[in-house]
Amino acid sequence: MLIHHPFQSEILFDPHRQLPVMAGNLESRGGTLRNLTRVSLTRLDKVLYPAAGITKQDVLMYYIRVAPFLLPFLYNRPVTMHRFPDGVGGEGFFEKDAPAGTPDYVEIFNHWSETAEREVHFVLCNNLDSLIWIANLASLEIHSTLSTTSAYNSPDLLLFDIDPEPPLTFDDVIEVAHVVKDHLKTRGIRPFVKTSGKKGVHIVVPLVAGYTFSEVRDFVHGIGKDVARDTRRVVSEFPRSRDKGTIFIDYLQNAHGKTMVAPYSLRATPGATVSTPVHWEELHKGIRPEDFNIKTVLSRDEEPWREIFDKRQKIR
Amino acid sequence: MRNHGGKFLTNGRKSVDTLRENKKKGITGSGKKPVPVKKPEIKKVKEVHIPLDREETKAASGRPFWSGSITIGLVNVPVRLHTMVRDRSFSFRLLHREDGQPLKYDRVCTRDGRVVPWKDTVKGYEIRKGEFLVFEPDELKAIMPESDRKIRIDRFVYYLSLDPMYFDSSYILVPDRSEEAYGLLVAAMQDLGRAAAGTITLRTKEYPVVVHVYDGALVLTTLHHADEVTQPHASFLIPPITVPKEKELILAKRIITDLTGDFSINDYPDRYHEAILDLINKKLAGEKIVYQESHPEEAKELMQALQETIATLARK
Numbered sequence: 001m002l003i004h005h006p007f008q009s010e011i012l013f014d015p016h017r018q019l020p021v022m023a024g025n026l027e028s029r030g031g032t033l034r035n036l037t038r039v040s041l042t043r044l045d046k047v048l049y050p051a052a053g054i055t056k057q058d059v060l061m062y063y064i065r066v067a068p069f070l071l072p073f074l075y076n077r078p079v080t081m082h083r084f085p086d087g088v089g090g091e092g093f094f095e096k097d098a099p100a101g102t103p104d105y106v107e108i109f110n111h112w113s114e115t116a117e118r119e120v121h122f123v124l125c126n127n128l129d130s131l132i133w134i135a136n137l138a139s140l141e142i143h144s145t146l147s148t149t150s151a152y153n154s155p156d157l158l159l160f161d162i163d164p165e166p167p168l169t170f171d172d173v174i175e176v177a178h179v180v181k182d183h184l185k186t187r188g189i190r191p192f193v194k195t196s197g198k199k200g201v202h203i204v205v206p207l208v209a210g211y212t213f214s215e216v217r218d219f220v221h222g223i224g225k226d227v228a229r230d231t232r233r234v235v236s237e238f239p240r241s242r243d244k245g246t247i248f249i250d251y252l253q254n255a256h257g258k259t260m261v262a263p264y265s266l267r268a269t270p271g272a273t274v275s276t277p278v279h280w281e282e283l284h285k286g287i288r289p290e291d292f293n294i295k296t297v298l299s300r301d302e303e304p305w306r307e308i309f310d311k312r313q314k315i316r
Numbered sequence: 317m318r319n320h321g322g323k324f325l326t327n328g329r330k331s332v333d334t335l336r337e338n339k340k341k342g343i344t345g346s347g348k349k350p351v352p353v354k355k356p357e358i359k360k361v362k363e364v365h366i367p368l369d370r371e372e373t374k375a376a377s378g379r380p381f382w383s384g385s386i387t388i389g390l391v392n393v394p395v396r397l398h399t400m401v402r403d404r405s406f407s408f409r410l411l412h413r414e415d416g417q418p419l420k421y422d423r424v425c426t427r428d429g430r431v432v433p434w435k436d437t438v439k440g441y442e443i444r445k446g447e448f449l450v451f452e453p454d455e456l457k458a459i460m461p462e463s464d465r466k467i468r469i470d471r472f473v474y475y476l477s478l479d480p481m482y483f484d485s486s487y488i489l490v491p492d493r494s495e496e497a498y499g500l501l502v503a504a505m506q507d508l509g510r511a512a513a514g515t516i517t518l519r520t521k522e523y524p525v526v527v528h529v530y531d532g533a534l535v536l537t538t539l540h541h542a543d544e545v546t547q548p549h550a551s552f553l554i555p556p557i558t559v560p561k562e563k564e565l566i567l568a569k570r571i572i573t574d575l576t577g578d579f580s581i582n583d584y585p586d587r588y589h590e591a592i593l594d595l596i597n598k599k600l601a602g603e604k605i606v607y608q609e610s611h612p613e614e615a616k617e618l619m620q621a622l623q624e625t626i627a628t629l630a631r632k
Binding site: 036037041044057060061064065067068071128 | 617618619621622623624625626628629
């Protein structure tokens with residue numbers, strides 16, 4: 001019997017004291033997760049990020065903890081799963097369609113796809129169990145559309161996808177991001193920003209209802225052209241997007257059926273980075289995309305995108 | 317990983333939940349149809365007997381397990397032996413997954429793989445790897461202890477002096493038209509607080525036994541032989557025990573004293589038994605059984621995360 005600390009042992013053994021809530025609940029549930037989630041969790045100890053030693057259990061833990069921030073964003077937004085059954089380094093694949101065996105609690109959005117010429121059954125991540133189910137499929141990355149099912153052909157988010165071509169770095173991206181922000185501000189638009197989790201940033205503007213994708217695309221393209229004109233090394237046209245030492249302001253993602261990696265989604269990078277919403281003030285030289293990862297994001301007190309859907313704006 | 321609990325009812329019919337599940341899947345309209353299962357014969361399930369109320373049906377009222385008499389010197393008290401301890405464990409039959417038919421075991425010759433009928437078998441005692449001493453049934457029968465249908469009592473002992481370590485299984489002794497002698501024995505032993513010690517031969521083995529008064533009846537308990545029980549210190553499993561410090565001992569004793577109470581076996585329900593019963597009933601009712609991998613430690617962490625997230629989401 002290990003009794004060294006009188007105080008502690010008294011608490012442990014006091015028969016009149018109620019056991020901590022967790023222990024009591026565990027007991028009554030027979031030590032299973034069944035009463036908390038309908039998802040059958042599998043292969044929890046499978047390593048999904050070999051370099052960081054992160055297991056599927058860690059990934060599940062992350063998504064469960066980040067759910068209060070992620071779920072409101074994903075609501076009614078068809079998701080594309082980027083699955084890595086063998087972990088980062090193994091082969092990954094995108095899944096737009098609900099796979100066979102999709103459980104009943106996962107809501108499905110059926111939509112006729114002109115490009116695929118068939119009905120696509122999109123997965124919606126509208127509840128916690130759906131998110132857990134997605135994570136359990138080793139879908140490290142969760143991508144979502146820029147419109148919701150209530151008006152699938154009309155975007156409610158506008159996206160600037162800004163990526164550097166080497167030798168330019170994240171520092172250069174930050175500089176350009178601020179220029180884009182300033183351009184928007186002069187037009188009275190308040191943009192939101194997040195790291196992509198890879199090399200770039202995503203600047204997002206929540207929109208009032210009614211825009212078409214081509215309107216939004218043209219607007220983003222226009223800003224890109226303005227910025228490219230004034231700023232060295234910035235390119236606004238796709239053919240030049242892969243030129244060495246440039247930064248491309250990608251407007252082409254603003255299209256029907258295209259997706260953006262969701263805020264708080266993990267990325268399939270060695271360090272398990274997270275596409276993280278940040279305040280504009282946080283976005284300064286010296287910060288690194290790797291600073292925002294599976295281990296650090298949850299301890300951030302910031303919730304920079306909290307009001308994003310309360311700040312829907314017009315573009316002009 | 318779903319639906320592990322068994323795809324078939326015992327007669328090889330496709331289980332209700334599999335059928336329901338396929339029917340419900342409106343997700344992929346042109347999806348795969350359930351593959352019809354070959355089955356040699358289709359019987360209707362008449363009634364599946366669940367051993368729910370075996371308690372009543374299989375109580376001690378059944379057939380005696382043994383009958384003979386308690387022999388004390390020249391006195392004989394005829395008794396019948398009834399099972400007291402009921403094995404409640406569920407036994408599952410092993411089935412062929414493809415057609416749901418029960419499998420059977422065969423005695424197969426390790427040399428040519430052929431099935432050997434019972435009449436062509438003898439017993440062998442392995443003296444060295446692959447070398448056997450062969451015994452014909454008659455040879456073994458000759459040394460079997462004679463079952464003389466007697467519980468031979470050779471002394472009376474204080475019941476409380478018996479070490480429960482040696483207790484094996486217990487049987488209820490029922491008077492066999494010997495109510496008077498039986499009653500006398502019960503009363504005398506009870507008054508003196510004694511138990512009777514002796515031997516019984518059950519089937520082919522002789523056991524040490526004790527007979528004691530329990531709830532106004534005689535109960536016989538077979539005992540393990542001395543050499544069947546390993547003494548803790550003889551096993552070298554116990555490291556040298558250190559003498560505890562005075563203060564620690566006082567504290568330990570206080571904790572023990574505080575926790576001291578009456579023992580009630582009902583405080584320790586058989587959770588596994590209940591869980592299996594629950595599973596069987598659910599399956600009978602056509603409910604979907606979800607396979608849940610058990611990861612006690614991980615589950616704890618995940619459960620905590622889940623509980624917290626569920627609480628947060630509920631507040632939102």
